Amino acid sequence: MTGYTVRRYGQHHIWIGVLALLSVLVLAALPAFAGKAALRIATEMAGYMALAVMWNLLAGYAGVMSIGQQAFVGVGAYALFVLCGTMGLPLIPAIIAAGLLTTLLSIPVGLILFRLNGAYFAIGTWVVAEIFLLLTAQSQTLGAGAGLSFPAGVAKSFGTATERAALFWWIALSIVLLSVGVAYLWLRSSRGLALTAMRDDAEAAAGLGVDTKRNRLAVYLLAAGVAGMVGAVLFLGKLRISPAAAYDINEWTASIIFIVVIGGLGRLEGAILGTLIFFVLRGFLADFGAWYLMAMGAIAIVVMLRMPQGIWGFLHERTGIELFPMRRDICPPKGRAMS
Amino acid sequence: MLDLSDVSFRYGTLTVTDGVSLSVGQGEALGIIGPNGAGKSTLLDLMMGTKLPAEGRITFDGRDITRMPAQKRAGLGIARAFQVPRPFHGMTVFENVLVGATGGGRRNERASYDLCFGVLEQTGLIGHAREPASTLRLLDRKRLELARALATKPRLLLLDEVAGGLTDMECKSLIETIRGVSASGVAIVWIEHIVHALLAVVNRLCVIDQGAQIADGDPQEVIQADKVREIYMGTPA
Numbered sequence A: 001m002t003g004y005t006v007r008r009y010g011q012h013h014i015w016i017g018v019l020a021l022l023s024v025l026v027l028a029a030l031p032a033f034a035g036k037a038a039l040r041i042a043t044e045m046a047g048y049m050a051l052a053v054m055w056n057l058l059a060g061y062a063g064v065m066s067i068g069q070q071a072f073v074g075v076g077a078y079a080l081f082v083l084c085g086t087m088g089l090p091l092i093p094a095i096i097a098a099g100l101l102t103t104l105l106s107i108p109v110g111l112i113l114f115r116l117n118g119a120y121f122a123i124g125t126w127v128v129a130e131i132f133l134l135l136t137a138q139s140q141t142l143g144a145g146a147g148l149s150f151p152a153g154v155a156k157s158f159g160t161a162t163e164r165a166a167l168f169w170w171i172a173l174s175i176v177l178l179s180v181g182v183a184y185l186w187l188r189s190s191r192g193l194a195l196t197a198m199r200d201d202a203e204a205a206a207g208l209g210v211d212t213k214r215n216r217l218a219v220y221l222l223a224a225g226v227a228g229m230v231g232a233v234l235f236l237g238k239l240r241i242s243p244a245a246a247y248d249i250n251e252w253t254a255s256i257i258f259i260v261v262i263g264g265l266g267r268l269e270g271a272i273l274g275t276l277i278f279f280v281l282r283g284f285l286a287d288f289g290a291w292y293l294m295a296m297g298a299i300a301i302v303v304m305l306r307m308p309q310g311i312w313g314f315l316h317e318r319t320g321i322e323l324f325p326m327r328r329d330i331c332p333p334k335g336r337a338m339s
Numbered sequence B: 001m002l003d004l005s006d007v008s009f010r011y012g013t014l015t016v017t018d019g020v021s022l023s024v025g026q027g028e029a030l031g032i033i034g035p036n037g038a039g040k041s042t043l044l045d046l047m048m049g050t051k052l053p054a055e056g057r058i059t060f061d062g063r064d065i066t067r068m069p070a071q072k073r074a075g076l077g078i079a080r081a082f083q084v085p086r087p088f089h090g091m092t093v094f095e096n097v098l099v100g101a102t103g104g105g106r107r108n109e110r111a112s113y114d115l116c117f118g119v120l121e122q123t124g125l126i127g128h129a130r131e132p133a134s135t136l137r138l139l140d141r142k143r144l145e146l147a148r149a150l151a152t153k154p155r156l157l158l159l160d161e162v163a164g165g166l167t168d169m170e171c172k173s174l175i176e177t178i179r180g181v182s183a184s185g186v187a188i189v190w191i192e193h194i195v196h197a198l199l200a201v202v203n204r205l206c207v208i209d210q211g212a213q214i215a216d217g218d219p220q221e222v223i224q225a226d227k228v229r230e231i232y233m234g235t236p237a
């Protein structure tokens, strides 16, 4: 016994916890005071946030540079249209099934892709997404290139347009809470510490016993499952799906990278803050057509140059603030001081 | 305990490790010296599994580990300290050590705390436990390399120039620490340019030149050998 102890929570974390709980309650009650249009945007935001949290785990921690997560968004979305729209499975089980399906699918895909290194891996993930797109576009059952509409009868069975918007919002909210919750508990644990070690130096981590391969695969599976469910709920909201939209690299990867990079790669809070910033910017800039993308690109470059750790990383470095307590505070034995 | 037989490693056509056969016994302390670029660090990479050999065979406790990756070897009880410290810069010193102590996140965290504090005390880092690893000075970074490796409770510890760049006082305390580790029964392979530090600890010395092993035996005899004086000290006997 050395007499030193470790504390995982401080006093102020109680307040953060209370605040988090209140925010969740307010978010869950959103349909009571927000209209259809606002709920749709909120739903989309939740979906993007879940994708961003996952991409941050992939690229920011596990060192898995995937630019092909649209593969799982697309498959998940199509799975929902078939399972719920065509085959009549109830909505919630269908969304869970879509997530399970993409998780399962990611096992062989991951095992093959992880044989590739660095840039080849990234390109590989994109090629896989393109293959899925081509396969989908070939399938008559999936509506080929034109895609599918969600059967109006089934959609009506979920209620009026307003009730549907609320339902889809709750589903999206559950997905993002689940993603953030799992990511947080993971990163906080000793396994998460191992993942953080991989972020900083994968080779040194392996030398200390961190199973880098297994961790990479685990993160990849989780991210695929979440992407599948996000695809399902977001396309459900649109009630239409086509291969080009479902496997769109701009929408499902480029925007997500933007979010994570400006928010702060390798920080859980970064993905959340990044999503908020992204939607605010998009709201302001969307009317400017092509200028919108250029402005977003310029902003990303400025942030990367001035704050390489992203906006959250910048704030964290100055203030030590963390929304999700992960630190390990060391308390020396009585009569012993620490620097 | 660890046996290398006829192990070679190449970068393209450049042979960096050239048919090295070497064994480390239970609890033994083996020193390795050799000129810059001789391939010493590469030899440690091969022992740890960070690099895999082109030819040859490596066994640990009689078990073939030639193609076993580093994370599995860590589980068997091999640990290494890098020549150029590679701390996990986004973590505190304590968390760096905890990665090793939990066996890469597989063992229970709380049950590993005391091991961490013990290792931090042993390596003189306890006062820095809370600090971000990125703010450490060179000496403390080197200590952290050692601490992180020790936290895995290794049976074989691979050290790469942990004494380089230290003052005499610092070097002395480091020697004491390593001697203590050795006395506790851990086998050690230690690469070091500071020969007197090495000689204070090791009971066998091996010389590497241009990837090949040119001497291996009792430290004093090896140091006196003409071949070694010529190549290593640069002074013909």
Ligand SMILES: Nc1ncnc2c1ncn2[C@@H]1O[C@H](COP(=O)(O)OP(=O)(O)OP(=O)(O)O)[C@@H](O)[C@H]1O
Residues within 6 Å of the ligand: B011, B014, B016, B034, B035, B036, B037, B038, B039, B040, B041, B042, B043, B083
């Ligand atoms: N990535 C690489 N590509 C090609 N050659 C390399 C590479 N890395 C190292 N080398 C060469 O391999 C040889 C052995 O390097 P190594 O680091 O094992 O030497 P060392 O004995 O540890 O040297 P030092 O005493 O300077 O630490 C050197 O000649 C070096 O130039």
Ligand SMILES: [Mg+2]
Residues within 6 Å of the ligand: B040, B041, B042, B083, B160
């Ligand atoms: Mg070296």
